[in-house]
Every structure is written in C-alpha cells, then in structure tokens.
C-alpha cells in the first residue's frame with residue numbers, strides 16, 4: 001500500500017475528535033512521507049526533476065494538497081492538530097526544495113558564466129580609424145590659406161550651362177580654346193564643367209555692382225582625358241578678386257604668399273606669358289622645384305621649375321558681361337589643379353592612384 005493510500009484510509013477510520021489520540025500514528029505517517037520526499041529531492045539530479053517532485057507534492061493534485069483537503073473534513077477540535085503536523089512537514093519539504101532549486105540555479109549560472117568568459121589576456125583587435133583622402137586634405141589646406149586672407153569659399157555646379165562654362169568667359173561657340181578643353185556634353189546647352197572658372201561669372205552676377213568680389217571655389221571638373229597625369233574627373237580651385245585699383249602686382253603677391261604657404265617659404269615663383277580667353281594679360285605660374293632647389297632634376301625635367309597654375313587679369317569683356325565697368329574696376333583670377341599640387345607636394349607620379357582606393361596608398365596620408 002502506498003503512503004498516500006495509507007494516509008487516506010487513516011482519515012477514513014478517524015472518528016470525530018479522535019485525532020489527538022491518533023496523533024502519534026498521524027505523525028508517523030506524515031514523517032515517513034516527509035522523509036521520502038526529502039530523499040527524492042536529494043536524489044534529483046536536475047532542476048527539471050526537482051520541479052516535477054514539487055508539483056507531485058504541492059501541485060493541484062499533489063500529495064500535500066490532497067492531505068490538506070482533509071482539514072475541512074475533521075472536526076474543529078482536531079483541525080489544529082492536523083494543521084500543525086502538515087504545516088511542519090510542508091515547511092521542511094519547502095525548505096529542502098528551495099535549497100535544491102537554488103543549487104541548480106547556481107550551477108546553471110556558473111556554467112553560463114564559464115561559457116561567456118572573456119579571456120582578458122588575449123590581444124585586442126585593432127581598430128582602424130578612417131581619415132581624409134589626400135585630395136580633401138590638400139583642398140582644405142588651400143582653402144584655409146585663402147580664407148585667412150579674406151577669401152570666401154563658394155561652390156558652383158558640376159553640371160553647368162555651356163553659357164557659363166564658355167560664353168561668359170569669352171569663349172564663343174567657334175573659339176579654338178574650346179578644343180583645349182575636350183568636354184563631356186549632356187546636350188547642346190549643358191556640359192559637365194571643364195573648369196571651375198564659371199563660378200567667377202556666376203558669383204559676379206550675384207554680387208554686382210558691389211565690391212569687392214573675393215572668392216575661392218573648389219570642386220570637381222571633367223575633361224575627355226585619361227593618362228598618368230590626366231584623369232577624366234579631377235579637382236580645381238578657382239580664385240577671383242575684383243575691386244578698384246587692382247594690379248598685376250596684387251596677383252603676383254597673392255600667389256607668392258599662397259605657394260610659399262603650401263610648398264615652403266624657400267620657394268620662388270615665376271610668371272610666364274600665356275593665353276586664356278578670360279584673362280588679359282595671362283600668366284602661367286611656375287614654382288621652383290623642391291627636389292633640386294632649382295638646379296634641375298628628374299622631377300622638374302631638368303628645368304628647375306614646376307608648372308603649377310594658370311592666372312591673369314580678368315578680361316574687360318568678362319567684367320563687362322558681369323555688369324562691371326572695366327574702366328572703373330579690375331580683377332585677377334587664377335585656377336589650379338588640386339591633384340597636381342598633391343602630386344608635387346607628395347611626389348606622386350600617377351594621378352590614377354588618387355581614385356583607386358588602394359589602402360596601401362591612402363593610409364600614407
């Protein structure tokens with residue numbers, strides 16, 4: 001006969017108010033059942049098994065629950081006797097269950113921690129920090145030099161009207177200078193700008209008749225060119241100063257200041273007569289070779305000089321078209337290639353390196 005059945009028949013045999021007399025027998029059965037439960041709990045080898053035992057005792061149909069149902073059946077006098085015995089047993093079993101559950105929970109936590117353990121003695125993973133592209137770096141450096149002497153940075157359009165890219169710069173439709181800049185046309189009126197010079201006229205249009213116009217303008221330009229020193233897309237920076245009493249000396253002084261800031265205070269510059277339709281007179285500016293100091297070497301093709309930018313006094317027609325009176329105001333302008341400056345400054349011999357995103361190249365800057 002199982003303990004449960006034994007307990008049931010025990011209660012069936014009870015007569016009213018007789019429990020006190022049978023207290024010993026009752027205690028014997030309950031104690032034995034309690035011992036058995038404690039042993040089962042002790043032997044349980046998993047949390048799952050402990051929970052199962054818990055349900056078997058205290059669950060809806062658990063042994064203890066069944067026994068407690070007798071509370072209603074016994075007389076009021078017997079009730080405290082039964083209550084005390086059952087309550088004691090209940091406390092003992094619950095305590096044991098709790099201890100066992102905590103034991104397994106701790107064991108599980110320990111396993112989890114072991115699994116998640118980080119070996120702090122392992123070397124860390126290197127974090128690679130990004131940085132600016134060499135073209136961006138040079139561009140920012142150039143803009144900052146001009147910013148410090150009062151030039152405002154403005155930006156133009158990469159897709160430009162033929163009118164601003166050419167006509168307004170004194171380059172009419174049949175002008176041979178258009179061939180100097182083999183262009184990407186989008187349609188008859190629109191072109192990928194071949195230089196940053198259209199920003200000159202767009203800016204003057206906005207500002208006229210106010211003075212001075214003093215701007216520096218960086219950006220991408222596009223030409224049908226592709227070799228080790230020419231790329232179909234490259235970067236230019238345009239400068240323009242328009243005011244009263246501006247002379248060629250202002251142009252030369254400004255460029256000397258700029259080129260010494262960017263290449264070094266020991267550099268010299270020279271201006272060679274040149275031709276651009278939008279400047280008159282025009283000058284090509286060379287800077288003394290930093291590699292040989294001007295005596296001649298491989299870098300400067302043994303001339304001692306490096307070609308660096310185009311410049312000149314703003315053509316009267318360009319001023320006039322923008323609404324300024326060329327008898328009253330003058331201006332100078334210049335345009336330079338950012339890649340060219342970067343190549344000279346860092347001794348890079350192929351322009352295509354700037355666009356290939358080869359990290360071995362980029363990480364050097």
Ligand code: DAH
Pocket residue numbers: 194195196197238239276278279309310311312313332333334335336
């Ligand atoms: N726009 C010319 C070019 O791309 C460069 C240039 C020359 C710009 C003379 C100027 C200038 O502003 O005065 O070749």
